[in-house]
Amino acid sequence: GNSVTQMEGPVTLSEEAFLTINCTYTATGYPSLFWYVQYPGEGLQLLLKATKADDKGSNKGFEATYRKETTSFHLEKGSVQVSDSAVYFCALSGLYSSASKIIFGSGTRLSIRP
């Protein structure tokens, strides 16, 4: 079936470190891919997206490239800040003709030390 697998956390980094959170997917067809972020006590917010192979989504210094050959959508940031501490969810959608259901990974908690 369709699924998303992302690296388990928690991930702890020092400020200004390089970040990678791995995400791979299994899907038939051509899904859209997303990264959502959840800050403490809040709902999920869309961070970035890519809708076709080789697209790069970017926002707030984060980037992810849709790699169809490796079925991956890894999240990267060159220099993290304490304010990036949150839970990050990889997700896919676009597999269904109705109601655009999204399938989420289990989330990766990121903590940044000052």
Added chain:
Amino acid sequence: DAGITQSPRHKVTETGTPVTLRCHQTENHRYMYWYRQDPGHGLRLIHYSYGVKDTDKGEVSDGYSVSRSKTEDFLLTLESATSSQTSVYFCAISGPKGPNSYEQYFGPGTRLTVT
């Protein structure tokens, strides 16, 4: 930010009691969703709606029912709450003109504790 509110934001209830959670949107989006979030499971879809009076089940629908009598409101009901339904519940909407954008916008969540 998309105009989505959830009420109540926190609720403690006893096993066996009925509970209704409300999601209200001001975006006039067609699609609405209810998820639950539990440690180690990410978000799991409970029910969704693709229009007024049109709803369907998600992957964890047992023990839950929904209703949508107006575009702006989507209600989630636990007919007889159990401790396994202790969770954080999120409402989401999708639009603006149907499923083509595939993006969902989330409400702030409702923390439900069943004792």
